[in-house]
Amino acid sequence: MLIDIVPVGDVTGRVKREASAALRSVYDSDVTVHERQEIPAGSHDANRDQYRAEDFIELAGRVGSGDKNIAITPRDLFYRRRNYVFGLAYLDGAGSVISTYRLQTSSDGGLATKSASDVFSDRVRKEVVHEIGHTIGLEHCDNSRCVMNFSPTVREVDVKEENLCGSCQRQVL
Numbered sequence: 001m002l003i004d005i006v007p008v009g010d011v012t013g014r015v016k017r018e019a020s021a022a023l024r025s026v027y028d029s030d031v032t033v034h035e036r037q038e039i040p041a042g043s044h045d046a047n048r049d050q051y052r053a054e055d056f057i058e059l060a061g062r063v064g065s066g067d068k069n070i071a072i073t074p075r076d077l078f079y080r081r082r083n084y085v086f087g088l089a090y091l092d093g094a095g096s097v098i099s100t101y102r103l104q105t106s107s108d109g110g111l112a113t114k115s116a117s118d119v120f121s122d123r124v125r126k127e128v129v130h131e132i133g134h135t136i137g138l139e140h141c142d143n144s145r146c147v148m149n150f151s152p153t154v155r156e157v158d159v160k161e162e163n164l165c166g167s168c169q170r171q172v173l
Contacts, residue, residue, distance in 0.1 A: 004066030022125035061095030
C-alpha cells in the first residue's frame with residue numbers, strides 16, 4: 001500500500017517525518033510526501049474561525065498519489081456540529097486529514113517524563129495512524145490503549161499507544 005502525505009499550509013519537516021515514520025512502521029507501507037498545497041478555497045468558516053475538515057479530505061483524495069492519502073494541516077478543523085476534530089477520515093475512503101492545531105496544547109496527559117516536543121510528535125504519529133486506519137476499514141476500538149480508540153481530548157490521545165491492538169491487526173492483515 002502506498003500512502004501519500006499531503007501537507008496543506010505550513011507543515012514542518014519534523015511533522016512530515018514523524019507521520020511518515022509512524023505510517024511505515026504500523027502499516028508496513030510505502031510513504032511519499034506530496035508537495036505543499038494551499039488551504040482549500042472556501043473551507044474557512046468565519047463564524048467559527050475554523051476550517052471544514054471534509055474540504056481537506058477532498059483535497060487529499062484529489063491531489064494525493066497514494067492508495068490512501070492524508071492531508072496534514074496546522075489549521076483548526078471542525079466537522080459538522082463537533083467543536084473541533086484532531087482528524088477525520090471516511091471508512092474505506094481514499095482521503096483523510098489530521099490537524100496539528102490542538103495537538104500542541106500544553107496538556108501532556110500525565111506523561112511528564114517527556115518534553116512537550118516529544119509529546120507533540122507522539123500525538124502526530126498516533127493521529128495519522130488512526131485516520132489511515134479508518135481508510136482501510138477500521139472503526140473505533142473499545143480498547144483504550146489501541147490507536148483506533150476514539151479520542152476526543154489530548155489526554156485520551158496520550159493514553160493510547162501508536163499501534164493497533166491484536167483485534168484491529170487481525171482485521172487488516
